[in-house]
Amino acid sequence: MKAQHPLFWKHLCELNGINYCHPDVTWKELFCSGELPAMCPHLNTSMLDPSFIQAKKQLVWSQLKNNRVVCLDSTCNFFGETAYDTDHYATDRHNIILKLSSLHIMELWCNSCIGFDYFHSDTKQGSKSESYIMRKLTKNLGSVTQETDTQLITKKRQEIESNIFKIQFRNSTTHIIQKDWHTSWLDFISGKTTHHPGPLLNTKISRQDGSLNPALFLGKDFELIGNLTRWYIERMYGVSGTIVSSDSLKQNAEYCKLLHSIRLRQQMNSSLRYPFNH
Ligand SMILES: [Zn+2]
Ligand SMILES: [Zn+2]
Known part of the structure; x- marks a missing residue:
């Protein structure tokens, strides 16, 4: 043809x-x-x-x-x-x-x-x-593109995103994102700044072949988000690189240590959420 x-x-x-x-x-x-x-x-x-x-x-x-x-x-x-x-x-x-x-x-x-x-x-x-x-x-x-958008959008986004942050781990799997973006995001939703962090760059935590680097530390190199936050970030911020869910690492022995730290964090979170059960 x-x-x-x-x-x-x-x-x-x-x-x-x-x-x-x-x-x-x-x-x-x-x-x-x-x-x-x-x-x-x-x-x-x-x-x-x-x-x-x-x-x-x-x-x-x-x-x-x-x-x-x-x-x-x-x-x-x-x-x-x-x-x-x-x-x-x-x-x-x-x-x-x-x-x-x-x-x-x-x-x-x-x-x-x-x-x-x-x-x-x-x-x-x-x-x-x-x-x-x-x-x-x-x-x-x-997105905030004009001066007038700031008043209209920024405060509402901060409100919405901090609500999402609070409930994100209820009945949810966890997903791994770069720590520095997470920190800037917390600054935005807590009102410390009116500038949102922009697209999530999730490339620093992967190896050459695109898989997650197993030598990373929770709280230092990466942080955890729930399903709802992931859904929101993918739509409102956009993502470079990939977001890996911790469930997808379970079959792989090299992530044993990393998954252990995630489990410890989850136990800590649930004991904070239900303080009277302990
Ligand atoms: Zn219509
Ligand atoms: Zn249609």
């Missing part, structure tokens, strides 16, 4: 209703992956336009309460209680909504394609390109 112009594949994807793509994936790969029919055609790249983001940011952060929804149609300013969102969909056919809550803030939901970015759910996590655009969208909605 004759080599096709790269835009050929982009047009083919667009004809199938999909105009977004993960930057590591070419339009040709996306088209040939067979994923197109399963992807949400209601997400689109215009949702990343700065003017769209700025308008929705105002709406989202001024309405941020438990069980609120915000419509992400570009022409619509609808927000409401979760119970009414199907009514809004029924009249306006606006598919993409953002479900707001004080802990799992900004869960993206498509009324036609079923939710794909819920914290408590086994529903599909979305294809690589879907997750890319969803995360980019929520990250942009949560």
Whole structure:
């Protein structure tokens, strides 16, 4: 077959209703992956336009309460209680909504394609390109880019993130992140600074081949976070490198010492949480 112009594949994807793509994936790969029919055609790249983001940011952060929804149609300013969102969909056919809550803030939901970015759910996590655009969208909605955003967003983020921090280990596995980022994050959520730490760089704690360095120390080189914090960081901060969960190290003898220190920490935490059981 004759080599096709790269835009050929982009047009083919667009004809199938999909105009977004993960930057590591070419339009040709996306088209040939067979994923197109399963992807949400209601997400689109215009949702990343700065003017769209700025308008929705105002709406989202001024309405941020438990069980609120915000419509992400570009022409619509609808927000409401979760119970009414199907009514809004029924009249306006606006598919993409953002479900707001004080802990799992900004869960993206498509009324036609079923939710794909819920914290408590086994529903599909979305294809690589879907997750890319969803995360980019929520990250942009949560970022402080203008002077006016500081007042609107920073305090609420500190509140939300310190609540997440407090409950993160309930019924949760633990995940390993770089200590220096964790320290800057604590400074932000405790109000010591109004500057959030930026994307999580988790590269210092890995070896050349990308696996976790087993010679690291808890509290010195790395810290632990729970599922909820991981979910939040991946969406609102973004991650370079990988976050390893401590469960995934269990089969590997070289992490024996490292896992032991994690277990000690967990025992200490649970005795602090239930002081009267001891
Ligand atoms: Zn959809
Ligand atoms: Zn709407």
